Amino acid sequence: MMSDWLEELPPAAREYLEGKRLDEVECIIPDLPGIARGKAVPATKFARQEYFHLPDSIFYQTITGEWGDAAGADGFIEKDMILRPDISTATAAPWTGDWTLQVIHDAFDRDGNPVEYSPRNVLKRVVDLYRAQGWEPVVAPEMEFFLVARNLDPAHEIKPMMGRSGRPAAARQAYSMTAVDEFGPVIDDIYDFAEAQGFEIDGITQEGGAGQLEINLIHGDPVRLADEVFYFKRLIREAALRHDCYATFMAKPIANEPGSAMHIHHSVLDATTGKNIFSGPQGGETDAFYHFIAGMQNHMPDALAVIAPYVNSYRRYVKDHAAPINLEWGRDNRTTGIRVPLSGPASRRVENRLAGMDCNPYLGIAASLACGYLGLMEQKKPKAEFKGDAYDGDGDIPQVLGSALDLFEEATTLHEVLGPEFARVYAIVKRAEYEEFLHVISPWEREHLLMNV
Incomplete structure (x- = not known):
């Protein structure tokens, strides 16, 4: 699976990793202010996962880290979103101490529908x-x-x-x-x-x-x-x-x-x-x-x-x-x-x-x-x-x-x-x-x- 995924990388990411061993992948998504939220995972784990979860509350935060009361009818239960990678966005993180890639993810609800207030989904x-x-x-x-x-x-x-x-x-x-x-x-x-x-x-x-x-x-x-x-x-x-x-x-x-x-x-x-x-x-x-x-x-x-x-x-x-x-x-x-x-x-x-x-x-x-x-x-x-x-x-x-x-x-x-x-x-x-x-x-x-x- 790892080799299959690496073959799908954009040319610049493949060139960056040529002759190197990928250590880590930063799975990220932009929140309302445009801050990168997500998690870093070992490359071997990323190769096995089709998605990961983050709570929808990341989109209810103000720039100071407080929350707006925007959770809707379900209340502030911080339900998980399904975040799926867009491999076409994979790119180097060349300032890190090891060989790391960043990949932007898109947010979906549990029924597979795009989360409407995810900024990338708004633009799409x-x-x-x-x-x-x-x-x-x-x-x-x-x-x-x-x-x-x-x-x-x-x-x-x-x-x-x-x-x-x-x-x-x-x-x-x-x-x-x-x-x-x-x-x-x-x-x-x-x-x-x-x-x-x-x-x-x-x-x-x-x-x-x-x-x-x-x-x-x-x-x-x-x-x-x-x-x-x-x-x-x-x-x-x-x-x-x-x-x-x-x-x-x-x-x-x-x-x-x-x-x-x-x-x-x-x-x-x-x-x-x-x-x-x-x-x-x-x-x-x-x-x-x-x-x-x-x-x-x-x-x-x-x-x-x-x-x-x-x-x-x-x-x-x-x-x-x-x-x-x-x-x-x-x-x-x-x-x-x-x-x-x-x-x-x-x-x-x-x-x-x-x-x-x-x-x-x-x-x-x-x-x-x-x-x-x-x-x-x-x-x-x-x-x-x-x-x-x-x-x-x-x-x-x-x-x-x-x-x-x-x-x-x-x-x-x-x-x-x-x-x-x-x-x-x-x-x-x-x-x-x-x-x-x-x-x-x-x-x-x-x-x-x-x-x-």
């Missing part, structure tokens, strides 16, 4: 809705993150890491190759880990923040790209730890610096012809192109609690700070929330610039695709293209998580696309998390209110 559901219409959605995520100094006390502000020059990483050095060189050893390990895992990086650039980098991935199937972002977050963290720093995917880790986004580029292909449905026979923009944009404008406010899932997420939406504040759309305009990049007809695409890097990649991509899908089905027209600086306009998205959750909880049309049971669980867990945050008294409040009000 949305992709299946596209395919039922004869469409193949294509996405390309961009990952922004900060390399920061070790932070051992949450009461202390997060600071940029020290570069190889011995100076803290500098801000406002976007696209600087010198700035990228400051993090050379970390980036080298990121490349090495990615190569061992079989991931192709389209490029690494310095962004505008101090120690802020961006990695672009090659476009492709939404589930596969979400798997890669899920894996990348872990490998980038591991690479940073080797060099006495942290990698953080917080939306806004450092005050007065830009935030970190997960910009998502979308196109949709006709499943029969392979042609981009956003472009007509003569290369012009089609009705479907405009309908997709309209769907994002009409439904993104309802989806914001998914693509901006934490209180910190909303600190990123600051006028003139490299993040959108509204849902205007424009061609080659980075001030709009919805951007149409320069491209030829075959690669015409729509970029969602609102999603934060702190979102679960499966849920962020699912929510973004869901908005576009609703637009394609509703066939409405978008607002007129915005010309000029969109920061000059008023913001039209929620400014705090509580308001975003209010919209999400009422968005039954969006729930039908993402899955009503997912929407129920997600709303309960995020509301519990938000209310937990409201019990925290911040340093700003102590500084300005203690003696003055």
